Amino acid sequence: MAGVIVVGGGVGGMVAALLLARDGHDVRLYERLPRLGGKLAEHRRDGFTFSIGPSLLTLPGLFRDLGVDLGLLELDELCRYRFPDGSTLPAYRDADRTEAAVERLTGEGRNWRAFHRWAEGCLEASMRTFFAGPLTGSVRDLAASGARPKDLLAVAPGRTLDALARRFFRDPRLRRYVDRYATYAGSNPYRAPAALGCIPAIEHGDGGWYVPGGLPRLADALAVLLDKAGVEVRLGGEVAAVLADRERVRGVRLANGETVAADVVVVNADAAALYGRLLPDRARLRRIARLGPSSSAFLLLAGVEGRTEGLPHHSIVFSADYRREFADIFDRRRPPEDPTVYIGCSAVHDPTQAPDGAENWVMLVNVPAGDPSRWPLTPRAYGDLVLERLAGRGHDLSGRLRFLDLLTPADLRDRYGAWGGAIYGGAYGGPLAPFRRPGNRGPRRGLYLAGGSAHPGGGLPLVAMGGRIVADLVKADLRRSRP
Ligand SMILES: Cc1cc2nc3c(=O)[nH]c(=O)nc-3n(C[C@H](O)[C@H](O)[C@H](O)COP(=O)(O)OP(=O)(O)OC[C@H]3O[C@@H](n4cnc5c(N)ncnc54)[C@H](O)[C@@H]3O)c2cc1C
Numbered sequence: 001m002a003g004v005i006v007v008g009g010g011v012g013g014m015v016a017a018l019l020l021a022r023d024g025h026d027v028r029l030y031e032r033l034p035r036l037g038g039k040l041a042e043h044r045r046d047g048f049t050f051s052i053g054p055s056l057l058t059l060p061g062l063f064r065d066l067g068v069d070l071g072l073l074e075l076d077e078l079c080r081y082r083f084p085d086g087s088t089l090p091a092y093r094d095a096d097r098t099e100a101a102v103e104r105l106t107g108e109g110r111n112w113r114a115f116h117r118w119a120e121g122c123l124e125a126s127m128r129t130f131f132a133g134p135l136t137g138s139v140r141d142l143a144a145s146g147a148r149p150k151d152l153l154a155v156a157p158g159r160t161l162d163a164l165a166r167r168f169f170r171d172p173r174l175r176r177y178v179d180r181y182a183t184y185a186g187s188n189p190y191r192a193p194a195a196l197g198c199i200p201a202i203e204h205g206d207g208g209w210y211v212p213g214g215l216p217r218l219a220d221a222l223a224v225l226l227d228k229a230g231v232e233v234r235l236g237g238e239v240a241a242v243l244a245d246r247e248r249v250r251g252v253r254l255a256n257g258e259t260v261a262a263d264v265v266v267v268n269a270d271a272a273a274l275y276g277r278l279l280p281d282r283a284r285l286r287r288i289a290r291l292g293p294s295s296s297a298f299l300l301l302a303g304v305e306g307r308t309e310g311l312p313h314h315s316i317v318f319s320a321d322y323r324r325e326f327a328d329i330f331d332r333r334r335p336p337e338d339p340t341v342y343i344g345c346s347a348v349h350d351p352t353q354a355p356d357g358a359e360n361w362v363m364l365v366n367v368p369a370g371d372p373s374r375w376p377l378t379p380r381a382y383g384d385l386v387l388e389r390l391a392g393r394g395h396d397l398s399g400r401l402r403f404l405d406l407l408t409p410a411d412l413r414d415r416y417g418a419w420g421g422a423i424y425g426g427a428y429g430g431p432l433a434p435f436r437r438p439g440n441r442g443p444r445r446g447l448y449l450a451g452g453s454a455h456p457g458g459g460l461p462l463v464a465m466g467g468r469i470v471a472d473l474v475k476a477d478l479r480r481s482r483p
Pocket residue numbers: 007008009010011012013030031032033036037038039040052053054055056057058237238239240268269270273297364412415416417423450451452453457458459460461463
């Protein structure tokens with residue numbers, strides 16, 4: 001039995017802690033916030049509840065397999081897209097219905113079916129190789145994963161996501177629909193690898209889900225399992241340093257000065273925080289810096305009076321010029337002048353989320369990571385701009401706002417210790433970027449990384465996979481090191 005410390009109680013940290021405790025190890029989890037869940041969080045005000053992290057759950061089987069038992073709601077309409085010309089495209093759970101909707105809007109139903117088949121193939125190859133095992137920081141890992149040349153071809157290596165969209169679709173609206181999947185990894189579709197195009201195969205294959213009571217109930221359910229498995233959770237327990245000699249990890253030092261010894265340390269905190277502060281390592285930090293940060297989020301949380309006829313649970317209102325929008329975010333490093341806005345309203349399906357006769361609108365805009373004090377306009381003024389743009393695109397909230405709360409990249413940075421507020425650590429800025437992200441093994445024996453800034457990446461399903469990959473690595477390494 002090894003002494004294991006997990007630094008951070010985000011979903012990846014909780015999954016790793018749970019699996020290692022179930023394997024018989026003595027696991028302690030330190031979380032600096034007064035609650036578990038990390039970015040899987042909510043904001044409450046005046047009877048309204050807002051998810052300020054994930055709003056859509058995919059691959060729920062990853063959590064069911066751990067013993068999470070929540071009555072999930074499967075969404076029939078996954079998302080409704082509104083384009084600058086005012087036309088809309090609903091994406092349904094059912095692929096046939098989506099194909100028919102695409103056909104009605106653009107006459108490209110067959111192209112959508114071909115794209116969907118490609119996405120399924122890409123997903124199947126990625127699940128068997130890239131997502132299945134650890135990454136230690138080298139493309140050689142792929143060879144070790146048993147990937148065949150056919151698998152490599154299935155992910156369209158060398159192509160960007162936008163180039164993939166152009167290969168399948170003539171209509172610019174459909175290209176935008178594909179490009180948008182880059183934002184699931186906080187990245188720029190004009191640079192991100194085509195492999196991100198596998199995401200719709202997850203949504204149409206396995207569905208998009210809502211957790212009644214709000215997605216953070218998933219963190220509550222994991223917390224109950226941690227308790228049952230005997231994990232000692234210390235909330236408000238900030239780790240100030242990972243202790244290690246040249247060979248191996250020795251434990252951690254807490255912010256209150258206490259030191260705790262351990263054989264294994266799993267870091268769920270951001271990789272940039274690990275190599276920047278907890279166990280400084282300039283070379284590794286430089287490698288992360290070269291990726292550039294993923295995007296961050298600007299959130300408008302609105303208590304809205306009245307009910308909106310026909311409002312779906314999830315919708316996207318596209319900007320007029322997507323390329324310019326991403327140049328604003330990743331090159332000019334300013335919040336987009338004309339933003340695409342995600343609108344989430346869980347009150348559509350869940351009356352616990354807003355008072356009677358009202359709606360809880362979460363409006364999310366992709367913005368650059370970094371301090372908003374450098375923005376050309378204040379967050380409040382930018383919030384007004386977002387509302388104005390939405391009003392011009394069929395969503396006028398004037399006269400209906402009970403209140404409007406804002407969250408900026410500075411909030412993400414300060415709450416979760418995320419690099420400049422970047423949601424996913426480094427961005428996927430080129431075809432090899434997935435292999436250049438931090439691996440799961442740290443530079444000392446007994447040190448591991450699990451979380452959205454490390455392999456295989458961010459988003460609830462991927463961090464759950466990462467937690468499992470790390471637990472398996474720890475078990476295998478401990479077995480090997482036994483005399
Ligand atoms: C606005 C937004 C929308 C999103 N939408 C979706 C979505 O719809 N679907 C989806 O699947 N995903 C979505 N995500 C992404 C998803 O939330 C994250 O990828 C995932 O929750 C990250 O989990 P993690 O394991 O990396 O841990 P994190 O959530 O990053 O948590 C890390 C934890 O470590 C703690 N910590 C940091 N430093 C220390 C320290 N020194 N000592 C102790 N504790 C420390 C932090 O306080 C934090 O609790 C969204 C995220 C955001 C912010």
